[in-house]
Amino acid sequence: xxxxxxxxxxxxxxxxxxxxxxxxxxxxxxxxxxxxxxxxxxxxxxxxxxxxxxxxxxxxxxxxxxxxxxxxxxxxxxxxxxxxxxxxxxxxxxxxxxxxxxxxxxxxxxxxxxxxxxxxxxxxxxxxxxxxxxxxxxxxxxxxxxxxxxxxxxxxxxxxxxxxxxxxxxxxxxxxxxxxxxxxxxxxxxxxxxxxxxxxxxxxxxxxxxxxxxxxxxxxxxxxxxxxxxxxxxxxxxxxxxxxxxxxxxxxxxxxxxxxxxxxxxxxxxxxxxxxxxxxxxxxxxxxxxxxxxxxxxxxxxxxxxxxxxxxxxxxxxxxxxxx
Amino acid sequence: xxxxxxxxxxxxxxxxxxxxxxxxxxxxxxxxxxxxxxxxxxxxxxxxxxxxxxxxxxxxxxxxxxxxxxxxxxxxxxxxxxxxxxxxxxxxxxxxxxxxxxxxxxxxxxxxxxxxxxxxxxxxxxxxxxxxxxxxxxxxxxxxxxxxxxxxxxxxxxxxxxxxxxxxxxxxxxxxxxxxxxxxxxxxxxxxxxxxxxxxxxxxxxxxxxxxxxxxxxxxxxxxxxxxxxxxxxxxxxxxxxxxxxxxxxxxxxxxxxxxxxxxxxxxxxxxxxxxxxxxxxxxxxxxxxxxxxxxxxxxxxxxxxxxxxxxxxxxxxxxxxxxxxxxxxxxxxxxxxxxxxxxx
Numbered sequence: 001x002x003x004x005x006x007x008x009x010x011x012x013x014x015x016x017x018x019x020x021x022x023x024x025x026x027x028x029x030x031x032x033x034x035x036x037x038x039x040x041x042x043x044x045x046x047x048x049x050x051x052x053x054x055x056x057x058x059x060x061x062x063x064x065x066x067x068x069x070x071x072x073x074x075x076x077x078x079x080x081x082x083x084x085x086x087x088x089x090x091x092x093x094x095x096x097x098x099x100x101x102x103x104x105x106x107x108x109x110x111x112x113x114x115x116x117x118x119x120x121x122x123x124x125x126x127x128x129x130x131x132x133x134x135x136x137x138x139x140x141x142x143x144x145x146x147x148x149x150x151x152x153x154x155x156x157x158x159x160x161x162x163x164x165x166x167x168x169x170x171x172x173x174x175x176x177x178x179x180x181x182x183x184x185x186x187x188x189x190x191x192x193x194x195x196x197x198x199x200x201x202x203x204x205x206x207x208x209x210x211x212x213x214x215x216x217x218x219x220x221x222x223x224x225x226x227x228x229x230x231x232x233x234x235x236x237x238x239x240x241x242x243x244x245x246x247x248x249x250x251x252x253x254x255x256x257x258x259x260x261x262x263x264x265x266x267x268x269x270x271x272x273x274x275x276x277x278x279x280x281x282x283x284x285x286x287x288x289x290x291x292x293x294x295x296x297x298x299x300x301x302x303x304x305x306x307x308x309x310x311x312x313x314x315x316x317x318x319x320x321x322x323x324x
Numbered sequence: 325x326x327x328x329x330x331x332x333x334x335x336x337x338x339x340x341x342x343x344x345x346x347x348x349x350x351x352x353x354x355x356x357x358x359x360x361x362x363x364x365x366x367x368x369x370x371x372x373x374x375x376x377x378x379x380x381x382x383x384x385x386x387x388x389x390x391x392x393x394x395x396x397x398x399x400x401x402x403x404x405x406x407x408x409x410x411x412x413x414x415x416x417x418x419x420x421x422x423x424x425x426x427x428x429x430x431x432x433x434x435x436x437x438x439x440x441x442x443x444x445x446x447x448x449x450x451x452x453x454x455x456x457x458x459x460x461x462x463x464x465x466x467x468x469x470x471x472x473x474x475x476x477x478x479x480x481x482x483x484x485x486x487x488x489x490x491x492x493x494x495x496x497x498x499x500x501x502x503x504x505x506x507x508x509x510x511x512x513x514x515x516x517x518x519x520x521x522x523x524x525x526x527x528x529x530x531x532x533x534x535x536x537x538x539x540x541x542x543x544x545x546x547x548x549x550x551x552x553x554x555x556x557x558x559x560x561x562x563x564x565x566x567x568x569x570x571x572x573x574x575x576x577x578x579x580x581x582x583x584x585x586x587x588x589x590x591x592x593x594x595x596x597x598x599x600x601x602x603x604x605x606x607x608x609x610x611x612x613x614x615x616x617x618x619x620x621x622x623x624x625x626x627x628x629x630x631x632x633x634x635x636x637x638x639x640x641x642x643x644x645x646x647x648x649x650x651x652x653x654x655x656x657x658x659x660x661x662x663x664x665x666x667x668x669x
Contacts, residue, residue: 036408051430052408055401138486147491148396150422150446237400239423242486246395246419284398287389288405294358294367294388301392 021259021275024308028282035289046168053170054160056281058083058233059251060174063259063277064181064270065225066252071185072198072218073265074119074126078134079226079252082108083245085137086230087152088145091240095151105227112223116216134249141242148241156235174274181270184221194218198265251280254305279308348384349607351600352411354403356419356443357394360518360544361568365641366417366442366593372645373597382604382648396420400427406436413437413603415596418445421488437606441599441618442591443489448614451606453599455591455618457489461496461540463622464564465504467587468538471562475506476537479529479561481515481522481549483542493542510534515545519570523548523555530556538562543590546571566590567623567642572633579626588623594644601651616658621667644668 033039038048062079069076076082086105094101115133119126164172185191193214196204201211233245257263258279259272283304292300353370357363367388374386389406391398396419404427406414414431418424418440425447428438432449441453468478480497483490501507511529515522522545530552539549543566550563560578565571565588578584595618606612623629623642632642644667654664 036405038408048408051404055397055404058397142486147486147488148420148422150425233397236426237397237423238426239396239420241396241420241423243394244396244420244423246393247398281401284391284401285405285408288402288409291387294355294390297390298392 018260018269018272021269021272021279023311024258025275025279025282027308027311028279028286028304032282032285032289036285049168050163050170052285053168053278053281054236055233056278057160057170057173058229058236058245059248059255059281060177060274060277061225061229061232062245062248063252063255063273063280064177065222065229066249067181067185067256067259067261067268067270067273068194068218068225069126069222070198070253070256070261070263071191071194071265071268072215073263074215074218075130075253075263076222076226077127077130077249078137079229080245080248081134081137081141082223082226083230083233083248084242085141086227087234087237087244088141088240088242090153090156090231090234091149091151092145095153098153108227109220109223112226113216113220116219117212119219120212120215138242145240145242148239148244150237150239152234152238152240156231157238158235160232160235174278178271178274181273185268185270190214190217195266195268198267200266252277255280258305258308280305348381349412349604350384350410351386351413351415351603351607352406352409353386353388353415353417353596353600354399354406355388355390355417356396356399357417358390359393361639362517362544362590362593362641363417364639365637365643366596368640369594369643369645370596370600373600377600377604377648386600391419394419396423400424403427403431407431407434411436412607413439415599415603416440416445416450417442417596419443421446437603439599439603439606441595443487450614451602451612452615453595453602453618454615455595455620457492457591457620458496458499460543460589460591460620461493461498462500463587463589463620464540465497465500465507467564467624468507468540468562469504471585472507472537475504476508477510477534478507479526479533479536479539479549480509480512481526481539481541481545482512483514483545484516485514490542497540510536515542515548517542517544517566519544519548519551519568521545521548523552526552527556530558536561538564540564541566544568546588547574550574560584562586564588565623567592567621567632569633569636569638569640569642572623572629572636572642576629576633579629588629588642589620590641591618592621592643593641594646597646598651598654601646601648602655604648605652605655610655611659612655613658616654618664 039052062083066076066079089101089104093104115129162169193209197211197214205211255276256273258276259269261268283301287297287301377383389402391402399419414436424445428445428447428450431438438450440450444452444454511533513525513529515525526549538561541564546563546565547570550560553560565575565586567588567590575586623632636642647668650668657664
């Protein structure tokens, strides 16, 4: 139903909608490049650009994970705890015993698959289960890495520090992730089913598909993206810290929404999410550029996010008014 | 569309560029958390030192940047932005002792002076003011052992789980307790260095506790812990305090009533001003040792208690705003292998 409306609204409406995350990103980016022009200058400042953008990659990965959960109308409230735990697995276990480290990460994937099954079978909201899991992940993290430490396997930090020619590495990674995410959600049977479960689970079941399989696969992928976020964050900071990824849960949810996704499920955009994640990362830079009094910084950060959402929403509405 | 906007931006930037005047230092404070009285005092102390330095024409500006809820990943991004902004020095109270080492190295490689204090980082190439947090734990247990030679049960209030400071104070307590087997820790709760959280946590564990003779703490949690005993109708045991105004006030009040006594100790929030002036010294080309150890500020007499109650604002923490002269003297003393000079009044 929704899709046929979309189709009737035609190309231009979809075009303005896909602008939403771009506009949100620009709201944050324009004042920054105003003060820090090296960010968009040519390759002379390549190293600077790489540095300024590298820490967006773990947020992009966490946000894509969150996007998968939100595509079926669920949410992962334990994202920051999972990502932090993975940095601890990397630092405390992987550096000493690779097999055990991989086993632990696989264990996390299995738990995530079980969460998907549990949500389906018990009809429990994911918010409850994942809030519970957030304590489990942090507890585990503190057990294996009681205080912050740093002993990340070189392969993770080396991978995060590759230097491709011409384009800063974080942008290469982000583009690849956006493509992969888009392909997964829109060009595979799995992606269509997942969005279908989020949009109207009954119609998916009536057409003979198993909703539990979709939910299990989606949550396993949420876990996978969370693990990749943790590995990349550990590689970038060279640190294992049970609290390292603080705020990632809210950042990732905001990135999905900024990217044009919806809480209700069924509607997501991988490229939009990547843009949204970059916007969320750059808000920190914006606060430095604006030199807000320290008492107001937290509040202003919230205001910037709301403003970016509002401007984005403005574009979205404009599209709807004209074409429905 | 995006390309067009970028092109427009480039054009706009080409017209506006920074003007340069005479060289005064630009020093940024990168702070990971501002949500308690200690950090608030740290910030006001910094602002006092910065105002003096600006007035004297030593620095051009010394803004403060605070991340949300102590997020190390966010603080790393913040420091990278400070590098791009071209600050001469970054003074750092870190969300994580390890997770900022890489980005601090990036700053040092860019020729920026990095001074870390309070929650110090472990990167040995940066200038580090290390607070002896284990001493804070040790000193508390020594005092408790002096007051109760016969021993007894202890309640331990921890800080924030998974942080270095929490672990270091706990280590100091545990290691010193090994010398006094007559004491037994019968309960342990997390107070997050915050009075209200400590009060809730202690109130929760109290019904299941045997009688305790003392509560060892981490600072900021003493008032809440004492109140939890009071609300439960139990006598307030010896609670070690952490230099917060409400803690000092409670100590004074109980002392005036029935001679209740304790000690109070914490790193002075004014350590931010030591770091500030140290950054100025390094920028001015002075050879400053990379690692300097600071002892916590201990209030162990009623003279000190009365003086600090007068000078500490309500809701603040007993503190000292250090002067440029004092920090110069301290650096000279450290280099000569001597103790730091006495605290300025």
